[in-house]
Amino acid sequence: MSPGSDIIIVGAGIVGAACAWECARSGLRTLVLERDFPGGGTTAAGMGHLVVMDDSEAQFALTQYSRRLWSELAPNLPREVEYDACGTLWLAADEQEMAEARRKEKYYTERGVRVEMVDSARLAVLEPNLRSGLAGGVLVTDDAVVYPPSAAHYFLQAAQTFGAKVVSRAEVTSLQPEGSVRLADGTSHAAGRIVVATGPWSPELMPGLPVRKRKGHLVITDRAPGFVRRQIVELGYLKSAHSMDTSSVAFNIQPRVTGQVLIGSSRQFEADDRAVEPAILDRMLRRAVEYLPGLGELSAIRSWTGHRAATPDKLPLIGPSLGSDRIWLATGHEGLGITTSLGTGRLLADQLLGRTPEISATPYLPARFAHGGGTHA
Amino acid sequence: MRKAFQVRVNGKPVAVPPGTVAAAAVALAGETRFRRSPQGTPRGPLCGMGVCMECRVTINGRPHCLSCQTLCEAGMEIHTDA
Amino acid sequence: MRESAFQFDIVIVGAGPAGLAAACAAAESGQRVAVIDNTPWLGGQIWRGEQANPVLPLAREWLPRFLRARVTWLDRTTVIGTGNEGNVRALLAEHPDGPRKIVWNKLILATGARELFLPFPGWTLPGVLGPGGLLSLVKNGWPVAGKKVVVAGTGPLLLAVADGLKQHGANIVCVAEQAARGRVLSLGVQLLRFPAKLAQLAGLKARLAGVSQRYGVWPVRAVGREAVEAVELTDGRKRWTEACDLLACGFHLVPNLELPGLLGCALAHGFVRVNEWQATGAEGIYCAGEATGIGGAEGALLEGRIAGYAAAGQLARARALFAPRAASHRFRAALAGTFRLRPELKSLAAEDTTFCRCEDVAFGRVKAFAHGRAAKLLTRCGMGACQGRTCGAAAKIIFGWEFESVRPPVLPARINSLLAQPKA
Numbered sequence: 001m002s003p004g005s006d007i008i009i010v011g012a013g014i015v016g017a018a019c020a021w022e023c024a025r026s027g028l029r030t031l032v033l034e035r036d037f038p039g040g041g042t043t044a045a046g047m048g049h050l051v052v053m054d055d056s057e058a059q060f061a062l063t064q065y066s067r068r069l070w071s072e073l074a075p076n077l078p079r080e081v082e083y084d085a086c087g088t089l090w091l092a093a094d095e096q097e098m099a100e101a102r103r104k105e106k107y108y109t110e111r112g113v114r115v116e117m118v119d120s121a122r123l124a125v126l127e128p129n130l131r132s133g134l135a136g137g138v139l140v141t142d143d144a145v146v147y148p149p150s151a152a153h154y155f156l157q158a159a160q161t162f163g164a165k166v167v168s169r170a171e172v173t174s175l176q177p178e179g180s181v182r183l184a185d186g187t188s189h190a191a192g193r194i195v196v197a198t199g200p201w202s203p204e205l206m207p208g209l210p211v212r213k214r215k216g217h218l219v220i221t222d223r224a225p226g227f228v229r230r231q232i233v234e235l236g237y238l239k240s241a242h243s244m245d246t247s248s249v250a251f252n253i254q255p256r257v258t259g260q261v262l263i264g265s266s267r268q269f270e271a272d273d274r275a276v277e278p279a280i281l282d283r284m285l286r287r288a289v290e291y292l293p294g295l296g297e298l299s300a301i302r303s304w305t306g307h308r309a310a311t312p313d314k315l316p317l318i319g320p321s322l323g324s325d326r327i328w329l330a331t332g333h334e335g336l337g338i339t340t341s342l343g344t345g346r347l348l349a350d351q352l353l354g355r356t357p358e359i360s361a362t363p364y365l366p367a368r369f370a371h372g373g374g375t376h377a
Numbered sequence: 378m379r380k381a382f383q384v385r386v387n388g389k390p391v392a393v394p395p396g397t398v399a400a401a402a403v404a405l406a407g408e409t410r411f412r413r414s415p416q417g418t419p420r421g422p423l424c425g426m427g428v429c430m431e432c433r434v435t436i437n438g439r440p441h442c443l444s445c446q447t448l449c450e451a452g453m454e455i456h457t458d459a
Numbered sequence: 460m461r462e463s464a465f466q467f468d469i470v471i472v473g474a475g476p477a478g479l480a481a482a483c484a485a486a487e488s489g490q491r492v493a494v495i496d497n498t499p500w501l502g503g504q505i506w507r508g509e510q511a512n513p514v515l516p517l518a519r520e521w522l523p524r525f526l527r528a529r530v531t532w533l534d535r536t537t538v539i540g541t542g543n544e545g546n547v548r549a550l551l552a553e554h555p556d557g558p559r560k561i562v563w564n565k566l567i568l569a570t571g572a573r574e575l576f577l578p579f580p581g582w583t584l585p586g587v588l589g590p591g592g593l594l595s596l597v598k599n600g601w602p603v604a605g606k607k608v609v610v611a612g613t614g615p616l617l618l619a620v621a622d623g624l625k626q627h628g629a630n631i632v633c634v635a636e637q638a639a640r641g642r643v644l645s646l647g648v649q650l651l652r653f654p655a656k657l658a659q660l661a662g663l664k665a666r667l668a669g670v671s672q673r674y675g676v677w678p679v680r681a682v683g684r685e686a687v688e689a690v691e692l693t694d695g696r697k698r699w700t701e702a703c704d705l706l707a708c709g710f711h712l713v714p715n716l717e718l719p720g721l722l723g724c725a726l727a728h729g730f731v732r733v734n735e736w737q738a739t740g741a742e743g744i745y746c747a748g749e750a751t752g753i754g755g756a757e758g759a760l761l762e763g764r765i766a767g768y769a770a771a772g773q774l775a776r777a778r779a780l781f782a783p784r785a786a787s788h789r790f791r792a793a794l795a796g797t798f799r800l801r802p803e804l805k806s807l808a809a810e811d812t813t814f815c816r817c818e819d820v821a822f823g824r825v826k827a828f829a830h831g832r833a834a835k836l837l838t839r840c841g842m843g844a845c846q847g848r849t850c851g852a853a854a855k856i857i858f859g860w861e862f863e864s865v866r867p868p869v870l871p872a873r874i875n876s877l878l879a880q881p882k883a
Binding site: 402415416420 | 498583602
């Protein structure tokens, strides 16, 4: 059967959607197959924080590149995407964390990312609702926030203007190495390349893939405009993200354009169910209230969970899979899927078309796990 | 029977008998708008039983209080979302 | 686990007829019983105001009975989630003074029902309320004397509310019931089997003589600038306008399934599924009253008593009530048929009619979606403070969308209340 598409993208989350847009606008005939509806999976649970992170040079490169792409896109984004360049305030509770803040400031400054050191006096001016006694922090001025489902929707609409087809309620159940997918309804589709962009569910299609589910909880409040003005994250967050403990929480809070306050964050391995766990909410909210005492009085209206796609080195998988040059990957973004969706789309399209990417694609190649796994079904 | 007492709605004193809910005090003060929707349209109570969330006002400085479920007390300060 | 001041053998959520009856029955066994309610009053919705001014015969019997029983009443306490720890099961609740953790061994959910609202142009104007909602507020001081009120929608509440409002001095312009007269009349015939109800209805009709009562009539638009000033009604052929100060419009009742859902209770036909003992599928959890089927106070009392006895292990006493409960279920079935919604009610909303009130999402935007979750994520419909109670019930009727699983908080709550252990 001759393929009707050049590319089939499995999964219309924000990463799949960004890939679809890049592929379609580069002239590839693109088909997106989504088992539920676009943006309804991990994307719907994400905080929507567009952030430059410095866990590793490779992570920094991808997030900086992606954040730049977002800011270039910003003027075109419709209101529903709620793009807001409010910045990130990384909080230092004590001198030890302040040293980390200074390290971060130096690191970012050397690489051209605008930052500003903040002492405790300035902290109180920037965010009056933070408790007193914090040491200060570092402000990354050009970080932003978006509403992820609307962003994914926007990317797919853009992809469709370039001829991409998006099919919802089309669940791919298996991949064939010669370049086709079989759906739950028994039909098959073939393409020159298949891109697996199914986030935490990727190992279901490709057993052995080094991607694990990492559960997160979120709570959103009723409208409290001005309660916080920018995304605020404790520097201790990095300990949580690195931790291999079964569960951890960290203070991570975001103002939404509606005036609601979005509260995170938590991480759990070995928790594959979607249920909201009161004990985790307790720990996460307790941590948040420690930093923002007034938060306790705000009205919580919803809580939810999602699963991130975690890889062993905290970098995504972008590029050809190990087993077949027809099966490609765009998955494993853990807590940076929203941010790096755009960079991922570019790197993927560049590799598919043999173009030189703006940043090196090497650190994210699936081949780096050659000893561990990554074979297809 | 216990006697009426005073509350204030948007600063205006209103005498209410015991057993009056804050929502009724707002109506007694002649106000029809309890709050505004996100797009600014006027809203008032709908369900009268604490589930529609349309009757929310600020009571004694605390925002988002369900006025249909809150009994008036002497000196209570009620502010609608003007 | 820290010692909690709130530890009971049998906890009942809801102080309406079902909850009060369950409490009385359970307390007979000598176990420690508590009733939790999020209002300052006993009686739920149907007996609102009865505690202060007892009028209804059943309320006059049961409210004093409850107050005499050895039951702890936890008022102004809103259940928002669970606070289980190990084998100990507890509810997490909010109280004006702070969070509460209430440990239970057996749980009886009597969460009742709420009015169904359907969108139509102008339905968000101040002064448009549910009939039961308006009467509740009036009983708690809302001024209605001399005000012109149109009562519209569907259900047995309409006449009862018109009666109650009239007794408080309202000028009832008309009662507009969407059900056809014939259908409502045949319910009346069925009431011959329930003399008490028939007497109730006869009294209502007598007191409402002179009030215009129309059947097969429904509202199509509410008009006004800052508040409602008039309502446009139709009988399907012609339209006319009635000036009014208040529009009491609601389309019967839907069960409050949020807490049962959070606790793992299965549903059947849109209500909590229970067996003959009023036991749900979730271990140790019973359900009684409107949440198991809209049937009114008598049925709720019977179900509550059965649940209370069953939870307390007094099975013979529970079984003795099975026959009268079966009779009340026959009435319940008759009720459901009578007030079925006519299809026109699903298309009252115009493109620009607000569908999700909390987030101000227009009907035209929502209806473009094939299913509810996509609509919710992309328009925010259902993500507001009412947690989808208002628009979700309408969406179920109009689009057939089912609500998704319930997560805490079951009702909006202060962040402090979600901290399972009260802060030191």
